Amino acid sequence: MLKPQASETREIVNLDGLYRFKVDFDRSGHRDEWFRAPLDSDLEMGVPASYNDVFPDKAIRDHVGYVWYQRDVRVPRGWAGERIHVRLDSATHEGMVWVDETLVAQHTGGYMPFSADITEHVTPGQVFRLTISVNNELTQATIPPGTITVTEDGRRQQSYLHDFYNYAGLHRSVWLFSTPSVTVDDITVVTGFEASAGSVEYSIATAGGTGSETVTVSLRDADGAEVTHADGVRGTLTIADVVLWKPGAAYLYSLTAEIRDGGRLLDSYTLPVGVRTVEVHGKEFLINGEPFYFTGFGMHEDHVAIGKGHSNAQMVNDFQLLDWVGANSFRTSHYPYAEEVMEFADRHGIVVIDETAAVGLHLGFGAVFGGIAKKTYVEGGVDANTAANHRQAISELVARDKNHPSVVIWSIANEPNGSEEGAREYFAPLAELTRRLDPTRPVGYVNVMFDTPDKELLGDLFDVVLLNRYYGWYVNNGDLETAEQSLEKELREWDAKYGKPMIMTEYGPDTMPGFHSIYEQPWSEEYQAAFLAMYHRVFDRVDAMVGEQVWNFADFQTSNGIMRVDGNKKGVFTRDRRPKPAAYALRKRWTALAGTK
Ligand code: GCB
Structure with a gap:
């Protein structure tokens, strides 16, 4: 699934901007086949962006x-004479694409690119009408799941078991691109090194x-x-004398694959390549054979007004803040995030745990989100249909992101039910895949947190133990002394059970900016820092801990509910990216750690 690019043999036109827009x-x-004529609507919508918060209209939101x-x-x-394609970097959660009156593509899964060869339906030099219908519905079989x-x-309502707003629309760029008829269709690289000699195993x-x-x-090297x-x-x-890709010190070679017929160049595609290794060794997580300690955050693609829309300027700002805070x-x-994010991480030496959209595979969470707790691994719950879509989500993620040096772990689900009967049967084939x-x-x-080591x-x-824990928030709220004991006890139990490297992938309390307390009261800025x-x-006392990723980088929007006040406030930065005091504390710790761990 190569990202389209301009090369000696390929061209690309960006189709972002304003689109006619109509809510169905x-x-x-x-x-009524709306694709047959100009949409009958006065609305226009910017692409890329979520449409939900753009219009002051509850019915649209x-x-x-x-x-x-x-x-x-x-x-x-x-x-x-070229092959002509249209590509959507994402349509959340399902997209159907027409070129004039022909349906050319349909894709389910809101965070992955898809494209169609439209050569037979268009004429170079001429105009065609591009129509895209985007569906935001989540059902029990989709990844992530939901219920309508x-x-x-007669009003349709969407509920879901994940804690971020169901933003929808064309969140990422739309492209028109050309390829020659004989193409480099895919490239896979696997890198390694021995002493000073690097290796790039490639397959085309x-x-x-x-x-x-x-x-x-x-x-070619970075100088070309x-x-x-x-x-x-x-x-x-x-x-010879390889320069490795290292966390905090990225170095990218570029690999160009060319197809020729006799002397004639048919196609050329260039892929950035970082040479590095990743390995779990006992309780250590090794990058280039050296122990690596993760510092940083669980994040969200989430901004005011544009929701989950990708914005290069916002992305740079987020990476600059990661750098500032020492993550x-x-x-x-x-x-999965926009490909621009993955490429930026590659270029700037940021390490990524790359996650599928499999969140909410725990029907016990119904009770937390205002419904009732149910069994998870039952027909009509997380079942064979879910598994089929989950396999697709994993396959597409690996196909898209396999060549990014920044990606060091695949996370195939967030907080599924991992203790109920049926969990192993569901997950063993996915881990193997x-x-x-x-x-x-x-x-x-x-x-x-419900799935403690005993269960x-x-x-x-x-290969790794990834834990989200909220001692001091959802349990032991306001009591950091008890929380500290409970946390350490549990981490030691995990260590005893598996003896694998452990990363805390979420920890943090909701924090209202501007609320202060000398009593370490929950919701106060002081409590976040103390938490x-x-x-x-605790992490510093437990050897098997190889990383800490605070929940969350920034405040973010969620669905309505008594647990959230205009969204989740566990950000270390506010939604408009202003630091809470915890940001300064993390900056101090992580900059100091950078030299030691
Ligand atoms: C979690 C979830 C995350 C939530 C977070 C919270 O365990 O993985 O999506 O936002 O807790 O703040 O409750």
């Missing part, structure tokens, strides 16, 4: 179902050829000087 309130759009986007697109006239109910007066999939073409590969080259669709490149890593909680798709990276799942059934299927300091004391 009465679910008539598909029946709460809408459950389809919305429609449409614009006219002119195909560059120079593209005659209909009120007595081509498409559209006759088999008589030749494939060559060249590797050729380091080495080779022939053939697979092989190993050796780099070396983050988790893409609770879904992830390993088969990528044998080079450790695999984990994120454990929920949990899954840990031996995974984090307590966790850090």
Whole structure:
């Protein structure tokens, strides 16, 4: 699943901007074939962005179902003879794409790119009408799951068991791009090193050829000087005096794959490559053979007005704040982030735990979100349909992100039910699938606080122990002394049970900016700082701890409920990215740790 790019043989046009926009309130759009004519609506919507908070209209914000986007697109006239594609970097949660009156693509899963070859439906130099319907519905089978109910007066309502607002729309860029008819279809690299010699094992999939073409590969250093080259669709490149990709010190080579017919260049694709290794060794997490200690956050793609829309400026601001606070890593909680984010992490040496959108696979959580607790692994719950979509989510994630040096762990779910009968049967094949798709990276799942070591059934299927704990918040609220004892006791039990590296992937209390207390009262800024300091004391006493990722980087929007006041306030930064005092405390600790751990 190569990201489109411009090269000697490929061109790309960005289709972001303003689209005609219509909300399909009465679910008539598909029946009435809205793609056949200009959308009958005065609304326009910016892409990329979530549409929910853009309009001052509750009916749009709460809408459950389809919305429609449409614009006219002119195909560059120079593209005659090329294959022409349209690509959506995401459509949350389901997208259908028409070119004029032809349905060209349909994709479910709100955080992954998809594309369609539209060569037969368009003419270079001419205009076509691009129509996209986007559905925000979550059902028990989707990843993440949800439930739709209909009120007595006929209103559809969406509920879900995850703690972030169900933003929807075209959250990421839309592209028109050309490829030649014979293409580099995919590239996979696996890197390594021995003493000062680096290695890049590569394998290239081509498409559209006759088999008589030749494939060559060249590797350049960051200054653009050729380091080495080779022939053939697979092989190993050796780099003398390799410069490794390291956390905090990124270094990227670029690998160019070319297909030729005789002397004629048919296709050329360039991939950034960071040479590094990742390994679990006993209780250590090794990057390039050296113990690595994760500092940072679970994050969200979440901003005022644009919701989950990708914005390059906001992304740079978030990375700058990560740098300021001394973080070396983050988790893409609770879904894959925009590819621009992954590439930025590659270029700047930030380490990533890459997570699927499998959040809310715990029907016991119904009680927390205003419903009732149910069994999880039952038909109509987390069942074979969920598993099929979960497999798709894992496969697409690995296909998209396998070449990013920043990605060091696959997290295949956040807080699933890991103690109920059926959990092992559900997760064992998924862990195995992830390993088969990528044998080079450790695999984990994120454990929920209910699934204590005496009850949990899954840990031996995974390489690392990823824990979310809220001692001092959801339990022992306001009592950090008891919380400290409970936390340390539990961490030692995990260590005794599995003897694997452990990362605290979530810990933190809701904190109201501006609320102060000399009594360490929950919700106060002082309590947040004291809470984090307590966790850090414990982490420093438990050897198997190899990382701490605070929940959350910033405050973020959630669904309504008595647990949340305009969203989740566990951010170390506010939603508009102002520091709470805890940010300064973390900065002090993490900058000091950078030199030692
Ligand atoms: C969790 C979830 C996260 C929530 C967080 C909280 O365990 O993984 O999505 O936002 O707790 O603040 O309750």
